[in-house]
Amino acid sequence: MATVKFVLYKSNKRKDGSYPVCLRVTKKGKLKYIDLNLSAFDGQWNEETCRFKNDKRVNPNYELYNGLLSHYEDRKNTILRKFLEERVDWTLNQFESEFLGMSRQGKVYDYFMRQVENLKATKHIGNAKVYERTLRMLAKYDPKIKERVFSELDIKYINRFNLEMEKDGCCGNTRKYYLKTLRAVMNRAIKEHEASSRTYPFGKNGFEIGCLEEETEKRYLQPKDLELLKNSPQTNFILERARMLFLFSYYCYGMSFVDMAKLTTENIVVSEGIEHIIYKREKTKNVKNMKPLIIPVTPALKDILEWFKQNTSLVGNYLLPIITKDYDGEQLYDHIRTRYQRLNNNLKKLGKILGVEKNLTTYVSRHTMAMTLQGNDVSRETISAVLGHRDIKTTMTYLDSLSQNVLDRVAMLL
Template sequence: MLDRQKMNAKHECPVVLKLVQGRRRCFIPLALKVKWEDWNFKKSLLKEKRGTLEEKIEQQKGNLYLESEVLKIKKILLDFTMMEEDYTLEEVVKSYQYPTSTGGYVYDYMRNIVDSLEKLGKNGNSNVYRGTMGVLQNFHPEQDLTFEGINYSFIKNFEIYLQRKGCKVNTISLYLRTLRSVYNRAIRDGIVAEEYYPFKKITIRKEKTMKRAIYKEEIAAIRDLNISSCRMGLARDIFLFSFYMRGMSFKDIAFLSVSSIVGERLYYSRQKTAQKLNIKITDKAWEIIRKYNDLSDRTSYIFPLIQYPGKNEYHQYKNAYREVNRRLKLIGTMLHFHFPLTTYVARHSWASIAKRSGIPISVISEGLGHDSERTTQIYLDSFENNVLDAANEIITDF
């Protein structure tokens, strides 16, 4: 739009980008001044009018400039949206005024992605990109790797390198999908032309993972196991609390504060998706909560997983996650389970037991806090072989 308040003696007004978020607004000045009578207020562009060839060229150049600046803002908004994070006007303006520049070098570009994700608190995603970059640098140590240099042969050789290193199919899939994501972002950012896109003929394989769900009887065995160690007891209680609270994820449990408890319900936002959930606290879950917290300090975390609030909490959470899972695997060994027991088993088990109990997938999906039933289907056991065998006996018994 035109900033009429700054009109000069020639009736020229500075052109500004107007950004509005809720009731807040801000203006970004552009490097262009336009006469009031030359402005098309419907199109927010210079008027297309007759004149000399030079005047027409200047008008077209002005409109191309304006459209390109609007596209920059739209691209910034799209990036924030893809990161599934709330953002402020100030952050949009800062991203517009101080764009990152990588010169088309892959590792510089990936470092920028990692930095951006960390600033947004997306530590899990940033670790995936950092890990992929580390493996890629081991394969191709030269720092001047460009996106044009990543072609079909490069990717296939990278895949062979990962196979020789002993990486499993799904690990290779993760690295390749992350690299593909980086390339797609670089195309959107104008770092590399779409014609160089190397993944058109690349098939990224993915293995179906072993289901990680157990039965009620095994949950009961975990609950009833005689444990003398406090730390082993904490691991067991976190597992059970997750199961009692609709398969709540470990990360959500770690960051639960006493203030999340309102009456008989627990209100929280999922750390992964920011989706807001509230769950009725079951009697068994109350027992576990009161075992670790007297609820007198509303600002404290419910469980002693993050020992030093405000000090590198993400790393504390990751350390606690590793420790709890290490002890759960020991518990699984004590109970002679034939699979590694982890906190994820509690979440999968809640979903699978719900499915066996005849609860609709739509209800299970909402209970887990999933955005779609397709995501939920990944968690659910395919009906186990013994169920299918029993069904086959009934069908074929005539």
């Protein structure tokens, strides 16, 4: 029978009178002490709980040290469970090797950075940037994040993190964005045995991220403003190009900017004499069984594509004048983001010139398309399909409440 516990190793008194805190492993009458790089004086250690005494007068850092010991206990239990599952009659040296080999694991910052590196290596640059932004936000409010282990990110820590963001003026949806990313990282860490589920701060009886969600203003154009935009060619080339890109997105079922940027001539497929744009969304292209979107090249779309051919310099076989340099990876991502910001700035100027009430952005084209279809009694399931959503709940964030006329017609069917 083996026993593994935390002890104050009193056979090795240090010059300052403290003793090292060790993990004592006993099996078949043999002993091994594993130094944990912690120390305590007699009055700071509780022999019964095998932890530092919960008294700040005796030890101001007892919470931090006990958090580390809890992390080490998780590690110890993981190793013992692994040996049991694999039916290993382990030795003391095997246990020590496993325990010390895992010492590089469990640190939040290091794990985050490994995920960022992996995402960049597999060209998931957007997700890598989201992880980086979340880590920066954690570091903003927690100067010790580089030393934190996952067991320290308990429900109290998450509550404090949320409160600090709220005090800093972050709205509910912004806090939800960061906490969802943190939750995803923690879920992966648990799956990869880098963290324990024992102190998991989310899930049942944990922090409820969904409660942070706020109703956002539906950003779509009224029909009169949409018609004004369609029928107001600009003499200023930059603004006209912005108008054309907005309309291209609108006619392509509200195609996102990053998807527009990456369209090439290979995305145009002719079948039985009819042209279609066929593509997979960057956001969901790696999702299992996700089908490509198929968009008919209508006369309006054909006119826009022809305008781009005649009036802009297209690079390579790209359909649109968005990507202008031969970049790849993170450089390409940053290039597209820069072009995206520039287009939205130009759309804002265009909107002011036309007197459009809404602040024009590429995202407004997507919302406007969805609301235009709903206004023409297209089912929400169909709208969800053309938007490329996996879940109709996502589609509902785009759509306004049903008009009273629609509800009145429904009542007549009863």
